[in-house]
Amino acid sequence: MEVHDNWPDPVAGPGSVVVAVKACALNYHDLFTLRGMPGITIPFPIIMGIDIAGEIVEIGPDVDGWKVGDRVLIDPYDTVENKLVGEMMDGGLADFVAVHARTLMHLPDEVSFADAAALPVAYGTAYRMMMTRGQIQADEKVLVLGASGGVGTGCVQLARLAGAHVIAAASSEAKLRAASRWVPMRASTTRATTS
Incomplete structure (x- = not known):
């Protein structure tokens, strides 16, 4: 591996903005990028970091x-170019990142940059699993394995919002206790552990 310490600051091209990175979550996907993924050629050298929140500092x-100063969360998947930030284009483990404006979401003032940066990959994955593919409906029973992790927490919350009966499973009682702090359990939620 080689480290480059003279990487140029990004510039906002047509349809793009430059965001000052205020928070970038470390995601397991960053390890996939670093180690290499079968069937995907990573355009090294690259700046990793897939989950990003920050403020716009330049508009192309x-x-x-x-506008400059807008607080934003970045959807890491650019559907037009079919690329992931931090995998096929430079990501958020830097001071600045250039992204297409179509990937931006307004970030309310009451949401911290750190909290927002924990959302895109985990909740995007949970949403696709629960809503797009699973099409969860009210009164269905949903088993969420790994309910204490990022994706699992999102799955529990989305299933509960849909009105489903959720069975939350984790590898230890301590993880279930922690999950219940993040996702308040209600009467229709069953707590279970796996080993």
Whole structure:
């Protein structure tokens, strides 16, 4: 591995913005990128960091609806270019990152940058699993294995929002106690452990 310490600051091109990174979560996907993934050629050298929140500091041509200073959360998947930030294009483990404006989401003032940066990959995965593929409905029974992790927490919350009966499972009673602090359990939620 080689470390580059003279990486140039990004510039906002057409349809893009530069975001000052205020928080970037470390995600297991960053390890996949670092170690290499079968069937995917990573364009090294690259800056990793897939889950990013920050403030816009530069706006490129053809960008509407955004201004310098806006607080944003970045959707790491650019559906038009079919690329992930921090995998196929530079990511958030830097002071600044350039992204397409279409990947931005407004970040309310009451949400911290650190809290927001914990969301995109875990909750995006949970949403696709529970809503897009699973199409969870009210009164269904849903078993969530690994309910104490990021994706699991998202699955529990989304299933509960849909009105499903949730069975939360984790590898220890301590993890279930921790999960119940993040996802308040209600009467229709069963607590279970696996070993």
